[in-house]
Amino acid sequence: VWYHHGVQDDDAAPPATLEDVARGAGVSRSTASRALTGTGPVSDSALRRVRQTARELGYVADPVARALVRRQGTRVVVAVTSDASDLSGWYLSRVLAAGARICTPEGLGIGVVPVRRADPVRPLQALARDRTVAGVVLVNTTPEMLAAVPPALRGRAVSIGVGSDTEPSFDVDNAGAGRRTTEHLVRSGRRRIAMVTGPPWLPCSWRAVEAYREAVEAAGLPVRIVPGGFDPAHGDAGATTALARWPDTDAVMAIGDDVALGVLRALRRAGRRVPGDVAVTGFDDLPVADATDLTSGTHPVEDVAAAAVRGVLARVDAEGTRFSASELVVRASA
Amino acid sequence: VWYHHGVQDDDAAPPATLEDVARGAGVSRSTASRALTGTGPVSDSALRRVRQTARELGYVADPVARALVRRQGTRVVVAVTSDASDLSGWYLSRVLAAGARICTPEGLGIGVVPVRRADPVRPLQALARDRTVAGVVLVNTTPEMLAAVPPALRGRAVSIGVGSDTEPSFDVDNAGAGRRTTEHLVRSGRRRIAMVTGPPWLPCSWRAVEAYREAVEAAGLPVRIVPGGFDPAHGDAGATTALARWPDTDAVMAIGDDVALGVLRALRRAGRRVPGDVAVTGFDDLPVADATDLTSGTHPVEDVAAAAVRGVLARVDAEGTRFSASELVVRASA
DNA sequence: TTGAAAGCGCTAACAG
DNA sequence: CTGTTAGCGCTTTCAA
Numbered sequence: 097v098w099y100h101h102g103v104q105d106d107d108a109a110p111p112a113t114l115e116d117v118a119r120g121a122g123v124s125r126s127t128a129s130r131a132l133t134g135t136g137p138v139s140d141s142a143l144r145r146v147r148q149t150a151r152e153l154g155y156v157a158d159p160v161a162r163a164l165v166r167r168q169g170t171r172v173v174v175a176v177t178s179d180a181s182d183l184s185g186w187y188l189s190r191v192l193a194a195g196a197r198i199c200t201p202e203g204l205g206i207g208v209v210p211v212r213r214a215d216p217v218r219p220l221q222a223l224a225r226d227r228t229v230a231g232v233v234l235v236n237t238t239p240e241m242l243a244a245v246p247p248a249l250r251g252r253a254v255s256i257g258v259g260s261d262t263e264p265s266f267d268v269d270n271a272g273a274g275r276r277t278t279e280h281l282v283r284s285g286r287r288r289i290a291m292v293t294g295p296p297w298l299p300c301s302w303r304a305v306e307a308y309r310e311a312v313e314a315a316g317l318p319v320r321i322v323p324g325g326f327d328p329a330h331g332d333a334g335a336t337t338a339l340a341r342w343p344d345t346d347a348v349m350a351i352g353d354d355v356a357l358g359v360l361r362a363l364r365r366a367g368r369r370v371p372g373d374v375a376v377t378g379f380d381d382l383p384v385a386d387a388t389d390l391t392s393g394t395h396p397v398e399d400v401a402a403a404a405v406r407g408v409l410a411r412v413d414a415e416g417t418r419f420s421a422s423e424l425v426v427r428a429s430a
Numbered sequence: 431v432w433y434h435h436g437v438q439d440d441d442a443a444p445p446a447t448l449e450d451v452a453r454g455a456g457v458s459r460s461t462a463s464r465a466l467t468g469t470g471p472v473s474d475s476a477l478r479r480v481r482q483t484a485r486e487l488g489y490v491a492d493p494v495a496r497a498l499v500r501r502q503g504t505r506v507v508v509a510v511t512s513d514a515s516d517l518s519g520w521y522l523s524r525v526l527a528a529g530a531r532i533c534t535p536e537g538l539g540i541g542v543v544p545v546r547r548a549d550p551v552r553p554l555q556a557l558a559r560d561r562t563v564a565g566v567v568l569v570n571t572t573p574e575m576l577a578a579v580p581p582a583l584r585g586r587a588v589s590i591g592v593g594s595d596t597e598p599s600f601d602v603d604n605a606g607a608g609r610r611t612t613e614h615l616v617r618s619g620r621r622r623i624a625m626v627t628g629p630p631w632l633p634c635s636w637r638a639v640e641a642y643r644e645a646v647e648a649a650g651l652p653v654r655i656v657p658g659g660f661d662p663a664h665g666d667a668g669a670t671t672a673l674a675r676w677p678d679t680d681a682v683m684a685i686g687d688d689v690a691l692g693v694l695r696a697l698r699r700a701g702r703r704v705p706g707d708v709a710v711t712g713f714d715d716l717p718v719a720d721a722t723d724l725t726s727g728t729h730p731v732e733d734v735a736a737a738a739v740r741g742v743l744a745r746v747d748a749e750g751t752r753f754s755a756s757e758l759v760v761r762a763s764a
Numbered sequence: 765t766t767g768a769a770a771g772c773g774c775t776a777a778c779a780g
Numbered sequence: 781c782t783g784t785t786a787g788c789g790c791t792t793t794c795a796a
Contacts, residue, residue: 111559113789124767129791136792137765158561160504161789164494165772170504170562171539174530186520186717192530193523196508196542203562205505205539208530225445227492227773228504228537357721383520384718387691447773458783463775470776471781495773499788561789 112153120149132157159203169230171205172405173223177236178210179297186382187397191235191256194401202409204230213297216244224248231408233401234263236298254408256400257300258417265417266404267300273393273422274307277349277377280391280424282315286347286375290320292334292359294351301351304379308349320345324355331358339366346374347430353378353385353392360388360429375430391430394423446487454483466491493537503564505539506739507557511570512544513631520716521731525569525590528735536743538564547631550578558582565742567735568597572631588742590734591634592751599751600738601634607727607756608641611683611711614725614758616649620681620709624654626668626693628685635685638713642683654679658689665692673700680708681764687712687719687726694722694763709764725764728757 118128123142130136131146132155138146149155163170172195176188188208195206211219216238223229224246234241234255242260245253250262259265281289291308294301309319322338324330331350335358338345348363350356356378360370368374378385378392385392399420407418452462457476464470465480466489472480483489497504506529510522522542529540545553550572557563558580568575568589576594579587584596593599615623625642628635643653656672658664665684669692672679682697684690690712694704702708712719712726719726733754741752 109559111561114791115789125790126767126769126792127765130766133791139765142765156560158498158789160494160498160562161772162791163504163772164492164498164774164789165791167772170494170497173534186523189520189523189527192540193526193542196526196530196540199539200507200541200543203560205533205541205562206526206530207534207539208527209534225443226490226537227445228494228539354717357717383688383691383716384721387718387722448775449773459774460776460784461782464782467775473781476781492773495788496775497788498773498790499775501788 111158112150112155114155114157116153117146117150117155120153121145163228163230167227169226170203170228171207172199172231172233172408173207173209173226173229174233174235175209175211175220175223175241176234177213177216177238177241177298179213179236179295188235190397191233191401194398195233195405198402198405198409204409206405211241213238213240216241220244220249221246231405233404233408237265237300238297239299251411252408254404254412256404257298259414262414264407264412264414266400266407267417267419268395268397268400269419269422270300270303271307272419273379273395273424274304274349275311276422276424277379277391277393278308278311280426281347281349281375281377281430282311282317284375284430286430287317288320288342288345289317289347289349290322290335290338290342290345291349292322292324292331292338292351292355294355295325296323304351318342324351326352327354328358328361331355331360332362333358335359335362336366339363339368347376348374349377351379353380353382353390356390356392356429357384357388360390371429377430381425385425385427389428391427392425394425396420396422445492446484446489448489448491450487451480451484451489454487455479497562497564501561503560504537504562505541506533506565506567506742507541507543507560507563508567508569509543509545509554509557509575510568511547511550511572511575511632513547513570513629522569524731525567525735528732529567529739532736532739532743538743540739545575547572547574550575554578554583555580565739567738567742570632571599571634573633585745586742588738588746590738591632593748596748598741598746598748600734600741601751601753602729602731602734603753603756604634604637605641606753607713607729607758608638608683609645610756610758611713611725611727612642612645612649614760615681615683615709615711615764616645616651618709618764621651622654622676622679623651623681623683624656624669624672624676624679625683626656626658626665626672626685626689628689629659630657638685652676658685660686661688662692662695665689665694666696667692669693669696670700673697673702681710682708683711685713687714687716687724690724690726690763691718691722694724705763711764715759719759719761723762725761726759728759730754730756 231252237257255265565586571591589599
């Protein structure tokens with residue numbers, strides 16, 4: 097009625113269905129479907145009319161009905177190695193948030209399931225047979241996890257971190273970041289650089305370590321690696337170990353900012369000054385790095401995650417790992 | 431075949447349908463459906479048989495088909511005021527991650543849409559008519575947003591922050607946190623306590639400010655409020671303003687840790703010592719608070735978000751705001 | 765190029 | 781209490 101403005105009316109009106117569009121355009125449902133999806137032959141005139149009425153009616157295909165018939169799924173699920181309780185915090189949250197932003201406009205949702213490192217098979221198989229699953233993004237990927245991807249999931253699974261011949265992968269340029277950080281330390285005069293690494297079982301963290309190794313070797317400096325993990329506790333322990341083993345250490349690279357925080361604590365306890373006695377670097381460029389004046393490398397988690405989710409939806413092929421760039425952010429600590 | 435273990439076979443087997451279960455149990459689809467969903471009358475024997483075969487076949491109802499016929503939707507969407515670019519970072523990510531954990535086991539996904547403060551109507555109406563939307567969680571809720579919730583969304587919309595007569599709401603106990611923090615400062619001898627608040631348009635942040643006001647008034651101390659926002663820049667500006675207006679300020683409460691970081695910077699620049707000259711407190715208890723020895727209050731974002739999502743799925747009624755507890759974490763800064 | 769018809773897997777009236 | 785029937789909204793053969 098005239099005194100109602102569109103907005104109010106819309107509110108009650110049930111969403112238009114394909115049937116409505118077809119009727120409005122004077123064609124059959126099939127034709128309307130073809131016209132809208134772009135599959136199959138449609139005459140130009142029909143195409144125009146259908147598109148027109150669809151627009152007028154504000155028609156949007158119901159993703160649920162579509163998913164039912166196409167067996168497409170309605171959500172992308174992030175499968176994350178649950179052992180990395182440390183990583184699971186901010187890292188996983190950011191991945192999910194970035195993924196949600198990609199999925200939402202497509203009418204999809206995002207979900208998350210934990211995968212125990214010891215038994216990746218079962219959960220992945222459950223995902224494979226779950227008809228709501230449009231695709232799977234592996235996070236904190238291990239080789240065992242990749243091997244456990246069921247054939248039924250091939251082509252709709254991607255990995256953040258390491259990939260394989262069959263699963264596409266996405267990650268930040270860990271190697272470049274590791275190299276640049278090491279080179280920065282060398283350039284600023286550090287000669288006995290130690291590195292506290294991530295958990296040994298996480299292959300994607302190896303890349304930074306390898307880059308560090310190559311860079312110090314190239315500079316003719318000693319390689320000083322201490323295995324760690326992604327939390328402050330590992331940083332603290334790692335730095336303590338490094339100091340005990342190599343008391344003349346003049347720089348500590350940490351695999352992440354959280355780790356670096358632990359390193360800083362250990363150094364403070366040991367009475368070493370930063371950066372006077374020992375330079376310290378992190379990685380991830382978290383807010384905490386800025387707040388504590390920690391030199392770090394950017395980690396565009398959102399970019400990586402968005403690319404991964406787009407990749408899984410677009411069914412990209414597995415051709416090596418797609419790396420997102422990282423930049424060194426120099427602050428007072430190094 | 432004998433040399434295949436179950437796991438391998440499962441991989442290829444198409445998921446069992448209700449039809450399969452019904453046939454296996456020797457009943458009709460309807461009976462099987464009733465037995466499994468618990469709706470409608472079923473004989474004990476039928477119930478047992480259906481459940482049994484369902485278990486054997488590893489049957490799980492296809493949420494897509496179910497959603498289609500029940501018009502239930504397949505995802506919970508978080509509608510967030512996009513103006514709060516500051517808040518959108520870690521806060522929104524944590525809400526989404528927590529929500530995903532609740533939704534996933536239900537076969538649902540989670541999504542996120544931005545809502546401009548100036549025009550909350552359109553996006554909410556789009557959600558109302560979107561058949562994939564099982565429920566909506568409002569984040570950074572404003573009164574305008576609550577008013578814009580379409581009738582079609584009533585009963586499947588909840589809010590994190592402020593609520594209304596019709597929309598249930600969930601939040602951390604901002605008031606309690608504000609009161610306890612203020613009281614802590616008073617107890618430790620502070621007498622001229624200023625507070626840097628959140629963005630004026632965000633009602634849920636008012637509760638902490640009110641609690642501060644009441645607590646200082648109860649102690650016979652002056653009320654010193656500086657409007658702010660959720661980022662370090664506002665904290666810096668706020669503290670600078672406070673110092674200019676009330677040079678004898680001996681404590682600054684910030685509405686959040688990020689804000690407190692800015693406050694600390696401003697104080698450092700002004701040559702004030704913390705906590706010697708001025709005590710500083712934050713809120714949220716982020717990792718950065720621990721790293722910078724900042725006294726703060728816990729903010730169980732995950733609890734609040736999980737409760738909100740559970741609430742929307744369970745269609746809880748709007749009876750006041752459900753508060754999650756916050757604890758004061760005393761560190762060196764206050 | 766088009767339309768009729770047959771489902772996707774499930775739920776929900778409605779008779780029996 | 782149970783089975784039959786009729787869809788949910790969409791895609792997709794298959795004839796015409």
